[in-house]
């Protein structure tokens with residue numbers, strides 16, 4: 001259990017990982033991996049994250065538990081998984097479960113074992129809380145249907161934005177013949193269940209891309225994500241900058257800059273929450289986002305005639321395009337100006353505006369709040385370099401728990 005669960009390492013989105021101190025003393029559950037995860041619509045849930053087995057007969061080039069990987073193989077039964085989770089849950093340590101698995105032999109068998117765990121939780125244990133199941137490559141349509149009945153969230157990892165790219169990562173996964181249709185099917189089933197009385201709350205379908213190991217470009221990744229999100233088959237996507245792991249087929253492939261992962265997350269938010277269209281994002285000739293500039297600032301720089309916006313009149317849709325202003329702040333500004341008089345920077349700051357970034361793009365009662373364009377945005381990474389990382393050791397896939 002320690003090997004399969006405590007390996008849920010730091011969440012790259014910066015959500016704090018809770019390594020619980022031991023209210024259970026020397027109890028073996030003291031070391032179970034638990035992480036705080038944001039829920040759609042707000043709030044956090046403490047998830048116990050478990051790989052039901054790390055045995056695997058597939059050969060993903062980035063994964064330490066691929067079939068040739070030199071890691072101890074362990075497996076826990078559906079009954080053990082369900083009991084362990086309920087023990088953790090009753091002690092108040094976790095209110096939800098994230099369940100994934102390797103694929104030892106037939107995918108349908110491994111999927112059946114995961115579904116058996118969920119069935120035990122729902123029927124024997126009467127657990128009605130949050131469950132996220134990561135469906136395996138090769139899982140069958142009937143298993144997708146069962147997962148959609150038992151889980152709140154389903155993920156199917158696409159890994160890369162097309163057949164050719166997925167093929168470079170592994171010959172064992174099939175983008176257009178398996179992964180993509182399965183994700184779409186899961187998305188459709190969950191959407192159909194939304195709001196139906198007597199069913200579990202639905203959190204939608206998610207996916208993940210291993211970024212940078214297959215030569216794919218950001219535009220291609222975001223095009224796939226955008227198509228799925230516009231059809232409401234995908235709630236959101238995760239991006240995992242590729243990191244070489246010792247002993248894997250891609251051990252000698254260079255690491256992907258962490259900045260690329262961040263820029264993809266930022267761009268996906270613009271598409272999903274800010275009303276941007278894919279064609280509005282600024283890509284380089286190679287089809288990748290600028291690592292040194294966030295995509296919203298890049299758009300603002302490329303559209304000087306759109307600015308400045310008058311805070312007292314601009315629409316929500318326009319305000320949300322201002323660097324330093326997000327949907328919450330734009331809504332707060334629109335609401336505030338109906339009832340109060342916005343007098344200056346302090347009022348805007350109080351509404352949540354990041355003045356240092358936004359002032360250049362705004363006027364208040366005709367006066368521009370700053371004549372100086374903001375300095376290049378917060379440099380979170382060393383210019384150019386971003387990340388150089390030697391292969392590292394880990395007993396689980398670096399991106400197992402998204």
Ligand code: SF4
Nearest residue numbers: 056058060063066102
């Ligand atoms: S990523 Fe999953 S399917 Fe691929 S080798 Fe690792 S455990 Fe197996």
